[in-house]
């Protein structure tokens with residue numbers, strides 16, 4: 186993704202970590218001109234990601250990032266575009282309080298790190314950049330992918346997780362978040378708490394409000410004439426009102442269940458299992474292959 190300004194001047198590192206401050210390193214601190222460019226980049230990435238996921242509105246933008254406690258990891262390739270650099274993609278994460286169901290269908294309260302938005306520029310997909318970025322985040326957060334929750338993962342993300350991390354067996358939920366087998370094994374890392382039994386059922390939210398749901402609610406809240414009769418907002422909210430009861434977002438193509446057993450994952454699979462090691466070996470060779478084939 187190219188911009189009419191020098192990406193290398195904005196982002197000195199290959200991966201920059203952006204938060205509420207919209208500052209990327211020392212260069213942009215106290216420089217409103219550079220921060221305006223950073224906002225442009227984030228807005229553009231958010232729009233492209235929404236388009237790729239068939240969302241009706243971006244869930245990532247500079248203003249949203251400023252108002253939420255999320256972190257956006259931005260990957261650049263500094264060599265391209267005549268040395269001015271290109272933005273390759275981003276991964277946005279944040280902690281969310283969720284009510285999840287474990288394998289036994291017991292409500293569990295958790296506050297895991299969630300993958301909220303993930304995008305690699307169209308022409309650069311399937312070249313290993315997504316893996317590079319995801320691995321960077323895992324290392325930075327010192328976390329295994331099985332301990333994260335995924336906010337309505339797209340089919341491409343499900344395929345990505347299956348291929349690189351052997352995450353194939355999801356535990357059914359009634360909200361839009363997907364967690365995989367193994368998530369409930371490490372209570373501390375996933376910040377799990379059993380919801381107290383004495384709590385009346387009514388107090389347990391059937392699903393957790395998440396980004397994609399909020400976008401939809403904002404859209405539905407718009408009175409006429411702000412949401413004209415044939416606007417995407419209107420058609421989406423009417424098309425998908427039936428899905429409210431399960432908390433699924435209308436904004437994206439229907440969620441497919443995570444593929445099961447494709448890689449033979451089993452209930453006892455842990456992040457350190459031989460299966461994951463096989464995945465890692467496989468993914469290393471795949472990365473090398475894609476790096477070799479990409480210039």
Ligand SMILES: CC(=O)SCCNC(=O)CCNC(=O)[C@H](O)C(C)(C)COP(=O)(O)OP(=O)(O)OC[C@H]1O[C@@H](n2cnc3c(N)ncnc32)[C@H](O)[C@@H]1OP(=O)(O)O
Pocket residue numbers: 234237238300301302303304305306309310311312313314315316317335336337338339340341342344345346348
């Ligand atoms: C919670 C959320 O954020 S859901 C939203 C996820 N984002 C999107 O769907 C936006 C569009 N997709 C993308 O931006 C990218 O494809 C990403 C971020 C999902 C993956 O990044 P990439 O750089 O393409 O991944 P990387 O090259 O490291 O790995 C490739 C693997 O990802 C998966 N993948 C990537 N593109 C596709 C695709 N078009 N179709 C199916 N699977 C795909 C496959 O498993 C692929 O392996 P394969 O080529 O052997 O089939």
